[in-house]
Amino acid sequence: xxxxxxxxxxxxxxxxxxxxxxxxxxxxxxxxxxxxxxxxxxxxxxxxxxxxxxxxxxxxxxxxxxxxxxxxxxxxxxxxxxxxxxxxxxxxxxxxxxxxxxxxxxxxxxxxxxxxxxxxxxxxxxxxxxxxxxxxxxxxxxxxxxxxxxxxxxxxxxxxxxxxxxxxxxxxxxxxxxxxxxxxxxxxxxxxxxxxxxxxxxxxxxxxxxxxxxxxxxxxxxxxxxxxxxxxxxxxxxxxxxxxxxxxxxxxxxxxxxxxxxxxxxxxxxxxxxxxxxxxxxxxxxxxxxxxxxxxxxxxxxxxxxxxxxxxxxxxxxxxxxxxxxxxxxxxxxxxxxxxxxxxxxxxxxxxxxxxxxxxxxxxxxxxxxxxxxxxxxxxxxxxxxxxxxxxxxxxxxx
Amino acid sequence: xxxxxxxxxxxxxxxxxxxxxxxxxxxxxxxxxxxxxxxxxxxxxxxxxxxxxxxxxxxxxxxxxxxxxxxxxxxxxxxxxxxxxxxxxxxxxxxxxxxxxxxxxxxxxxxxxxxxxxxxxxxxxxxxxxxxxxxxxxxxxxxxxxxxxxxxxxxxxxxxxxxxxxxxxxxxxxxxxxxxxxxxxxxxxxxxxxxxxxxxxxxxxxxxxxxxxxxxxxxxxxxxxxxxxxxxxxxxxxxxxxxxxxxxxxxxxxxxxxxxxxxxxxxxxxxxxxxxxxxxxxxxxxxxxxxxxxx
Numbered sequence: 155x156x157x158x159x160x161x162x163x164x165x166x167x168x169x170x171x172x173x174x175x176x177x178x179x180x181x182x183x184x185x186x187x188x189x190x191x192x193x194x195x196x197x198x199x200x201x202x203x204x205x206x207x208x209x210x211x212x213x214x215x216x217x218x219x220x221x222x223x224x225x226x227x228x229x230x231x232x233x234x235x236x237x238x239x240x241x242x243x244x245x246x247x248x249x250x251x252x253x254x255x256x257x258x259x260x261x262x263x264x265x266x267x268x269x270x271x272x273x274x275x276x277x278x279x280x281x282x283x284x285x286x287x288x289x290x291x292x293x294x295x296x297x298x299x300x301x302x303x304x305x306x307x308x309x310x311x312x313x314x315x316x317x318x319x320x321x322x323x324x325x326x327x328x329x330x331x332x333x334x335x336x337x338x339x340x341x342x343x344x345x346x347x348x349x350x351x352x353x354x355x356x357x358x359x360x361x362x363x364x365x366x367x368x369x370x371x372x373x374x375x376x377x378x379x380x381x382x383x384x385x386x387x388x389x390x391x392x393x394x395x396x397x398x399x400x401x402x403x404x405x406x407x408x409x410x411x412x413x414x415x416x417x418x419x420x421x422x423x424x425x426x427x428x429x430x431x432x433x434x435x436x437x438x439x440x441x442x443x444x445x446x447x448x449x450x451x452x453x454x455x456x457x458x459x460x461x462x463x464x465x466x467x468x469x470x471x472x473x474x475x476x477x478x479x480x481x482x483x484x485x486x487x488x489x490x491x492x493x494x495x496x497x498x499x500x501x502x503x504x505x506x507x508x509x510x511x512x513x514x515x516x517x518x519x520x521x522x523x524x525x526x527x528x529x530x531x532x533x534x535x536x537x538x539x540x541x542x543x544x545x546x547x548x549x550x551x552x553x
Numbered sequence: 554x555x556x557x558x559x560x561x562x563x564x565x566x567x568x569x570x571x572x573x574x575x576x577x578x579x580x581x582x583x584x585x586x587x588x589x590x591x592x593x594x595x596x597x598x599x600x601x602x603x604x605x606x607x608x609x610x611x612x613x614x615x616x617x618x619x620x621x622x623x624x625x626x627x628x629x630x631x632x633x634x635x636x637x638x639x640x641x642x643x644x645x646x647x648x649x650x651x652x653x654x655x656x657x658x659x660x661x662x663x664x665x666x667x668x669x670x671x672x673x674x675x676x677x678x679x680x681x682x683x684x685x686x687x688x689x690x691x692x693x694x695x696x697x698x699x700x701x702x703x704x705x706x707x708x709x710x711x712x713x714x715x716x717x718x719x720x721x722x723x724x725x726x727x728x729x730x731x732x733x734x735x736x737x738x739x740x741x742x743x744x745x746x747x748x749x750x751x752x753x754x755x756x757x758x759x760x761x762x763x764x765x766x767x768x769x770x771x772x773x774x775x776x777x778x779x780x781x782x783x784x785x786x787x788x789x790x791x792x793x794x795x796x797x798x799x800x801x802x803x804x805x806x807x808x809x810x811x812x813x814x815x816x817x818x819x820x821x822x823x824x825x826x827x828x829x830x831x832x833x834x835x836x837x838x839x840x841x842x843x844x845x846x847x848x
Contacts, residue, residue: 208661208666210765212763213667340810366809367808367810368809369813371765372809373756373759373760373769373770374759377809378804378809396668396761397668397762398761399761400670400760400762401759402761404670404759404760404761408673408759409687410678425667426668428669429668429669
């Protein structure tokens with residue numbers, strides 16, 4: 155072997171290592187901590203927004219930012235908060251916990267923000283939640299699920315697993331059958347989601363006949379679908395997310411799984427509908443948001459969103475959560491009469507709004523509570539509310 | 554019996570896809586010495602052309618994707634890689650890394666990051682030895698394998714193939730015998746890239762398309778090239794078969810995540826115990842180019 159050959163071998167090996175690094179879903183480094191920031195009575199409300207607008211969950215990050223920006227525009231056009239425009243500093247957290255923690259630190263120490271908002275993935279929420287708590291700055295997420303951390307400073311606007319599953323599971327067991335397959339992307343949120351689903355299914359006399367997870371970025375779902383098919387489920391609960399959700403559901407259709415088994419879950423949310431090619435039409439899911447929800451506030455939001463972003467597709471739930479979340483924060487700060495942290499947090503716990511979801515408020519556990527909907531997907535991406543399930547409580551203790 | 558047929562079909566479809574990738578990447582590495590880390594992003598680009606031009610019928614659309622991919626590869630080779638060859642593999646690796654980022658960001662800017670999809674030109678499934686299998690997968694696999702066989706024919710049975718092998722084997726000697734190296738380098742890069750684009754275009758109807766789609770295909774393609782039997786252009790094909798077989802076997806036996814872990818571990822071990830795995834092409838051209846520079 156010549157020296158040159160060895161050098162090139164090293165080159166290709168280096169390339170392979172790089173490929174592996176790129177394939178991995180981001181390293182997880184614990185969040186640093188940063189100094190605090192009190193905020194002042196006369197200051198404008200200053201919010202640090204973090205969204206992964208690049209990386210594997212960029213579509214969710216962008217949708218959240220769109221909802222947030224729309225609310226910001228409306229609030230500021232309406233006179234702002236405490237008589238001043240809300241100021242927003244934005245950073246892309248790239249769905250990477252280390253970058254998210256650094257961004258949070260920077261927003262707190264350099265930009266002196268009063269409030270942190272955003273992140274999509276659970277690990278980034280956790281990283282930011284730690285930084286925010288350490289620095290005693292309130293932090294809100296908008297993506298479904300909890301922020302993965304429970305402290306007095308964390309206020310999550312997303313619908314949690316029990317809110318989605320508590321009514322969905324008995325409905326599906328009753329109408330579709332008792333044999334259930336669970337599938338998900340392999341990270342904490344889908345595993346937690348399906349873990350709770352298993353408890354509820356088994357508690358109600360159903361049977362989990364298969365449970366499969368695949369790493370984010372899985373393109374070929376054939377082996378997973380093979381395992382699910384051979385378990386012959388009556389329905390499949392899918393917590394596969396992102397582009398993978400589209401690959402999984404379309405391939406499940408291609409291999410005939412959807413002809414014998416119904417499907418519900420996170421993979422059916424509005425975000426992924428345009429790419430599904432209609433294969434989810436006629437299926438049901440439980441969500442908090444649908445752009446077909448009745449009420450003036452939602453009609454106004456839908457019209458404004460469609461116009462602002464030239465948006466024809468179903469409006470993603472995370473956009474609605476971010477929109478409603480910022481409006482809620484603005485109402486709380488207005489009620490507090492100051493941007494000072496303790497007063498704002500007191501106000502968050504007592505504020506109620508009547509917005510696009512109906513009446514909203516935070517529980518003692520910092521769960522954002524409002525009506526949940528049983529929704530049927532209809533052709534053309536209409537998420538038609540079939541039944542208003544009312545407030546579905548999340549009894550989980552803060553852990 | 555059904556399980557065996559299902560398994561064989563799964564291996565075959567994955568092999569069809571990986572064979573295109575490994576052959577393209579292997580050709581580029583063999584001829585140019587370029588570790589093309591943007592390879593997966595060319596797959597993504599192929600898939601997004603299929604999405605972006607949805608109004609055009611499927612087959613012409615694939616051809617348009619190939620032409621666009623070829624034109625892009627031509628520009629990259631001429632403007633970016635050519636001045637960098639003498640700087641060694643690291644310079645070209647980093648350049649291709651940059652190309653990958655640009656391709657992903659471009660897809661993001663043009664199409665957004667919301668998952669997209671491409672309608673399949675053929676729907677339904679057909680029975681293969683008692684197993685219902687999606688028709689389009691079989692069509693895509695057949696097309697991939699026909700292309701692979703055609704490439705092998707060209708490489709081993711035509712004048713052009715002989716020249717190609719000659720330049721890969723010993724560029725200086727080939728050059729002295731009247732085979733100009735530059736056009737061969739350009740042709741190989743364009744052709745290798747077009748294979749990635751073809752793989753992406755054919756896979757598009759089975760995937761949820763996002764700008765990051767290609768990243769997942771890079772590692773298997775690399776390993777297919779690394780595992781490949783030395784000394785022949787068929788090496789990457791053998792590698793692709795090993796990778797497809799290993800991947801499907803492990804994923805049948807274990808959970809996806811465990812299978813992925815074992816898959817990479819097994820390939821690393823395989824490469825470690827086969828250190829000659831890469832010796833299938835000697836890089837005379839680098840030394841030849843360097844030798845031409847004034848001392």
